[in-house]
Amino acid sequence: MSGEAKRLRIGYALEPKKIKSFITPSLLTHTQNQGIDLVQIDPNKPLTQPLDAIIHKLHSPDWDQKLLHFSSQFPNTLVIDSPLAIQRLRDRVSMLDVVAQLNLSPTLTTPKQVYIENSESLLDCLSDVSEDFKFPVIAKPLVADGSAISHNMTLVFNRNGLKNLQPPVVLQDFVNHGGVIFKVYVVGKYVQCVKRSSLPDISEEEMGNLGDAMPFSQISNLHSSGYKAGVGDDVEMPPLSFVNQVASALGKALNLNLFNFDMIREASVGHCSRYYVIDINYFPGYAKMPSYESVMTDFFKDIVNQNSVTVTAKGQENNNHEVPS
Numbered sequence: 474m475s476g477e478a479k480r481l482r483i484g485y486a487l488e489p490k491k492i493k494s495f496i497t498p499s500l501l502t503h504t505q506n507q508g509i510d511l512v513q514i515d516p517n518k519p520l521t522q523p524l525d526a527i528i529h530k531l532h533s534p535d536w537d538q539k540l541l542h543f544s545s546q547f548p549n550t551l552v553i554d555s556p557l558a559i560q561r562l563r564d565r566v567s568m569l570d571v572v573a574q575l576n577l578s579p580t581l582t583t584p585k586q587v588y589i590e591n592s593e594s595l596l597d598c599l600s601d602v603s604e605d606f607k608f609p610v611i612a613k614p615l616v617a618d619g620s621a622i623s624h625n626m627t628l629v630f631n632r633n634g635l636k637n638l639q640p641p642v643v644l645q646d647f648v649n650h651g652g653v654i655f656k657v658y659v660v661g662k663y664v665q666c667v668k669r670s671s672l673p674d675i676s677e678e679e680m681g682n683l684g685d686a687m688p689f690s691q692i693s694n695l696h697s698s699g700y701k702a703g704v705g706d707d708v709e710m711p712p713l714s715f716v717n718q719v720a721s722a723l724g725k726a727l728n729l730n731l732f733n734f735d736m737i738r739e740a741s742v743g744h745c746s747r748y749y750v751i752d753i754n755y756f757p758g759y760a761k762m763p764s765y766e767s768v769m770t771d772f773f774k775d776i777v778n779q780n781s782v783t784v785t786a787k788g789q790e791n792n793n794h795e796v797p798s
């Protein structure tokens with residue numbers, strides 16, 4: 474045998490739109506130069522090829538089943554990440570439940586939210602709105618399954634505005650946060666926080682002039698850079714140590730390597746900052762993250778190398794080879 478290192482084969486199973494945005498020529502150049510071949514997986518064909526690892530984001534139960542079956546047949550292939558762990562992020566209730574387990578309250582919490590399962594619970598909620606709700610609230614579809622409608626939000630300013638909602642939805646307290654969100658990208662142990670434009674603050678006086686409800690969608694993606702020039706330039710980033718602490722704790726609690734989370738900082742709560750996690754996304758748009766090519770390439774090398782010494786954990790459901798420390 475020559476001393477040449479074996480090339481790594483990483484399979485990817487992604488939607489066509491995601492392949493276009495993520496598997497870019499620059500990512501391919503980086504990976505190839507580092508001895509990694511990215512191999513496209515056709516989710517409609519049986520998985521038979523030997524691979525070192527698989528990365529994936531496909532929203533179908535069929536795919537999850539196929540992957541679980543494949544794992545049992547090929548226990549030496551790492552599956553990044555476990556379908557069961559990803560499942561938790563497809564529901565906007567279970568997605569945020571995990572934040573309470575981190576025990577970082579009161580510095581880190583989630584906005585109060587109520588789940589409206591069907592039109593009956595919507596009616597109940599309309600008749601009992603006095604104490605539980607402080608408007609404005611944001612109505613979010615329960616499911617976060619990658620469909621366009623899963624991003625259709627409604628800002629609700631009064632009781633009338635609840636009437637046209639289409640359950641199942643969650644009603645979440647709107648938190649004034651200075652019009653800027655912090656998006657924290659996690660790739661295994663790597664963490665990067667960026668600022669994005671968000672909804673502006675809403676004052677009590679303004680609320681009266683805004684009508685009953687206002688629909689919106691993917692506000693932080695409205696500008697090509699994801700960040701409206703000028704807005705929030707003077708906004709201080711959260712402390713790096715805090716961002717790393719939250720990212721690491723979330724990665725462990727969720728048992729996931731590839732995700733991002735949206736965090737906002739409440740405007741005016743005295744001297745102490747209070748942060749809210751409002752959204753967690755599996756395998757987000759990493760190509761928007763500066764230097765994503767080298768971050769991903771390093772991640773692929775790390776998982777496989779680390780894996781080569783933790784043979785017993787290979788291919789097991791719920792394993793996590795790159796738990797942020």
Ligand SMILES: O=P(O)(O)O[C@@H]1[C@@H](OP(=O)(O)O)[C@H](OP(=O)(O)O)[C@H](O)[C@H](OP(=O)(O)O)[C@H]1OP(=O)(O)O
Nearest residue numbers: 491618619620691694733752754755756757758759
């Ligand atoms: O398409 P992109 O690059 O905007 O990425 C989307 C993410 O944007 P972000 O990286 O957070 O700015 C986006 O994040 P948000 O939910 O908008 O915060 C989602 O992760 C979206 O996936 P899905 O539609 O929920 O399955 C992501 O969409 P997919 O690329 O997975 O289709």
Ligand SMILES: Nc1ncnc2c1ncn2[C@@H]1O[C@H](COP(=O)(O)OP(=O)(O)O)[C@@H](O)[C@H]1O
Nearest residue numbers: 584624645646647648671672692693735751752
């Ligand atoms: N509780 C909240 N308070 C204030 N703004 C919010 C809140 N929840 C969401 N937003 C705003 O709405 C946007 C979309 O909500 P999010 O839960 O992130 O849905 P999506 O999955 O479509 O990104 C956020 O990026 C943020 O600008």
Ligand SMILES: [Mg+2]
Nearest residue numbers: 735751752753
């Ligand atoms: Mg979001």
Ligand SMILES: [Mg+2]
Nearest residue numbers: 617752753754
């Ligand atoms: Mg989301």
